[in-house]
Amino acid sequence: MQRRDLLKWVAGTGLLMGQPLAMPKARASITPYNGPLFITLAADGGWDVTSFCDPKDNTTMNNWASSGSVRSKSGSPITWAPFALNESFFTRFASDMLVINGIDTQTNAHQAGQRHVWSGRLAEGYPSFGAIAAASLGADLPLGFISNGGYKETAGIATYTLMQDPSALSKLVYPNKFLDYDPNDSWDPAKQYHRSAALELIDQAKRERLQRLSGQSHSPRMQRSIEELLSAKQGQAALAPLADILPASLASYTDEDGEWNPLLRQAQIALACYKAGLTVAADLSIWGFDTHANHDVEHAKGLQRLQRGITFLWDEAERMGIAERVIVCIASDFGRDRKYNDGNGKDHWPVTSAILMAKNKSWTNRVIGQTTAGHDALALNPADFH
Amino acid sequence: MNSDALRDSDNPTLNNPDCAVCHSIMDPIAGTFQNWGNSGQYKDQMWDLWLTQFSRLENAGSNSLPATYKLGSLFQVGDHWYRDMRAPGFNGVTMPTSGNSSRNDDSLRWLASQITADERFATGTVKFWFKTLYGREPYPLPTASGDADYAIKLARYELDQSYIADFAAAFRNGTAGTASHGAYNLKDLFVEMLLSPLYSMASGETFTADEQAVLEGTGQGILLSPEQLARKLHSLTGKPWFHVWDANREQWQQDFYGFYGGIDSDGVTERPNAMNTLMSTVAERYSNEVACQLVLDEFSTTAANRLLFPLVETSDTPASSAGRTAIRANIEHLLGRLWGDTSSTEVDAAYNLFVALRDERINHGASTVLYYNDESAADDSTDEWCALDWANGITTDSQQVMRPWMGVLSYLLSDYRILYE
Structure with a gap:
């Protein structure tokens, strides 16, 4: 099909429904955001909630059941398994949790499970919760939706920003500054690549160039990408507050016991971007839960990483004075099987749980949804949601 | 999807029609990978000594089946694949596994021949x-x-x-x-x-x-990945983007790789297909950081060996007709090389920027030394960083043209035409 045929084909579809076109939004001015920060935390691989927040003391299902029993805390309906760091984790946070058990993801496939959990749809192409939140509450923010690799489909309603080692971030906040020197050293180097007056002339020429491009006729993809670049550049000036809020000392990539844990730094940066008024939603991501072999040992490590990461997140949020505005949703692709396989692992199981966390909310310290002793999901009574 | 099928524990991918509808297609293909074990090596299981104890002697390296399976009741000496899985095959054709026509040893070659014939x-x-x-x-x-x-x-x-x-x-x-x-x-x-x-x-x-x-996914305007951009810019300018103190740190693919949409094939496995603000600042920083060194390197060699400035010298200024001609000719060369667009509108815009940058320097008495830092100044607004070779390299610019060329390069190197194809 050549160009002429393509145009005929499009005309032949009869698409004249007047659908709004989701083009990138120009940023006239940016208002710092101080509403709720929505953090979605993906335990990638499919977690075993029967050893976590929906405990099953059945020795076929869980080895820990032969020596331990289900745990709880006075004044809370939330129960947990004697596994990983559950005891200290739930003891501290149960009153800040809404546990949702008996979620049937209707799939045993990782990608489908991630889509279903984070977008609410099994089908492809629907936006994640983070993208919806960013589009609704901070469409003009340059870092409205931060991703660390979880399910981040935007369906064109927002753009996401991938985060990496933030030690380079200050160089992006100030792209004209020379920063490769030790501020504690006596050497006082030149601090800019271009003089400020020259940079203004260069920036003006760049803006005029983009306006010329934008005003020309292009292919639909090119037109859209030009608008994206225009919008992205307009957000650059708003990054400045980030430089003041970024922590001087970055969180380690390892836990207190020396185990690798990327959640610490992910959480630190998400909170700093929010504190700077630039972020509505962030997805944090940690993998290691797909324990088809040696389940008990490997899954305990995964849960410990997760629990230490969440603990760090709340400690940091409280230190920064923003804990009251943080809402965390923790979930996974699906659950794990009700029995061990030949390699002492656990395979996939569609029934899972999710945990919502927030400080001082009326809806926490609560459990919604149930499963049977064999971990089948029970139908939920909508009247429970009130 | 039938959620009851997901609860079936009686080998559902083989026996449950809801699962078999897909697995009857996929599993025979999986079977043709029978010779590679979990470590990805060919026939990597050597449990002959163990098996001898169970009177199941076989030669080491006969298959890739794990010991946990071989010590069970299903395994028989000579097997290559699980007996409770569908036999290796493709599209309804079962792979030959006996006699001279057996393809047990080169099952993937057999699969490839079947696929390419389809x-x-x-x-x-x-x-x-x-x-x-x-x-x-x-x-x-x-x-x-x-x-x-x-x-x-x-x-x-x-x-x-x-x-x-x-x-x-x-x-x-x-x-x-x-x-x-x-x-x-x-x-x-x-x-x-x-x-x-x-x-x-x-x-x-x-x-x-x-x-x-x-049509929004149709035609030109594809955002380049950091790997593609690093290769493109190296090719266009002749220089990678190295860290100022470390010639082994290519910055598109190290310091700023994740910010610009790089993947780690672990947690981050998909690249963004839309530009965001941080990505645009990576391009800004690149264009600011590299401009000085590119200009110095270019003018340190003969015109015939230059990629970016073959048609102009540091003695060419807008003050003379010949100088204006040379500057415009070189701008046209730069636009053609970097953007593929030599329209008069764009040549004029870049030329006007060059002149404005030079006029500003002259009017404000900017330094002719290419590195400048007035430590007594109240702020850093007149600072100009450049890593100079004070002993043997170019350090000054009496005609005030090299800094304007650096500004023009910064303008060109962060443009849409660089970042997209």
């Missing part, structure tokens, strides 16, 4: 290369007819499928491309795909909003 191989090839050439996957078939944008999604899907069918037919019958190398020639397929509007559409007609939405 008519759908051509379609699969087009789909495999689709994202590489067009910067996106083919649109999926929309399933929710109640969605407000269902008609647009369906039109996108059908348009892609129409092209894929056309490309596959041309690949299959040898009419793809322009060189007529014959059937199943991959180079010809690439030419066919690159000549189509899906890749080459540059300037648009006047589209309605709906038409624009259907």
Whole structure:
């Protein structure tokens, strides 16, 4: 099909429904955001909630059941398994949790499970919760939706920003500054690549160039990408507050016991971007839960990483004075099987749980949804949601 | 999906029709990978001593089946694949496993011969290369007819499928491309795909909003990955983007790799297909950081050996007719090399920037030394960083043209035409 045929084909579809076109939004001015920060935390691989927040003391299902029993805390309906760091984790946070058990993801496939959990749809192409939140509450923010690799489909309603080692971030906040020197050293180097007056002339020429491009006729993809670049550049000036809020000392990539844990730094940066008024939603991501072999040992490590990461997140949020505005949703692709396989692992199981966390909310310290002793999901009574 | 089927624990992928509908297609193909174990090595299981204890002597390296299976009741000496799985095969054909025609030892070669003989191989090839050439996957078939944008999604899907069918037919019958190398020639397929509007559409007609939405993944304007950008800019400028103190740190692919959409193949496995603010600042920083060194390196060599400034010298200024001619000629060269656009509008814009930058320097008495830091100044606004070779290199610019050239390079190197293809 050549160009002429393509145009005929499009005309032949009869698409004249007047659908709004989701083009990138120009940023006239940016208002710092101080509403709720929505953090979605993906335990990638499919977690075993029967050893976590929906405990099953059945020795076929869980080895820990032969020596331990289900745990709880006075004044809370939330129960947990004697596994990983559950005891200290739930003891501290149960009153800040809404546990949702008996979620049937209707799939045993990782990608489908991630889509279903984070977008609410099994089908492809629907936006994640983070993208919806960013589009609704901070469409003009340059870092409205931060991703660390979880399910981040935007369906064109927002753009996401991938985060990496933030030690380079200050160089992006100030792209004209020379920063490769030790501020504690006596050497006082030149601090800019271009003089400020020259940079203004260069920036003006760049803006005029983009306006010329934008005003020309292009292919639909090119037109859209030009608008994206225009919008992205307009957000650059708003990054400045980030430089003041970024922590001087970055969180380690390892836990207190020396185990690798990327959640610490992910959480630190998400909170700093929010504190700077630039972020509505962030997805944090940690993998290691797909324990088809040696389940008990490997899954305990995964849960410990997760629990230490969440603990760090709340400690940091409280230190920064923003804990009251943080809402965390923790979930996974699906659950794990009700029995061990030949390699002492656990395979996939569609029934899972999710945990919502927030400080001082009326809806926490609560459990919604149930499963049977064999971990089948029970139908939920909508009247429970009130 | 039947959720009861997900609860079936009686080998459901073999026995439950709800699972078997897909697994009867996939599992025989999985079986042809029978000779590679969990470590990815050929016939890597050597449990002969163990097995001897159980009177099941076999030669070391006979198969890749794990000991946990071989010590069970199903395994028999000589097996290559699990007896409670479907036999290796493809598309309803079972792989020969006995006698002289056995393909047990080269099962993947057998699979490859079956796949390439299938008519759908051509379609699969087009789909495999689709994202590489067009910067996106083919649109999926929309399933929710109640969605407000269902008609647009369906039109996108059908348009892609129409092209894929056309490309596959041309690949299959040898009419793809322009060189007529014959059937199943991959180079010809690439030419066919690159000549189509899906890749080459540059300037648009006047589209309605709906038409624009259907075609938003069509034509030029593909965002380059950090790897692609690093290679492109190295090629165009002759220099990688190294860290100022470390010539082993290529910054597109190290310091700023994740910010610019790089993947770690672990937690981050997908690249963004849209520019965001931080990505745009990476390009800004690149263009600011490299400009000085590029200009110095270029003017430190003879004109014939320069990539960026072959038509101008540091003695050429806008004050003379010859100087203006040389500067404009070199700007046209830069625009052609870096943007592929030498329109008079763009030449004028870049020339005017050069003149404005030089005039500003002269009018404000800017230093002719290419590194400048007035430590007594109240702020850093007049600072100009550059890593100079004070002993043997260029350090001054009496005509005040090198800094303006650096400014022009910064203008050009962070442009849309650099970041997208």
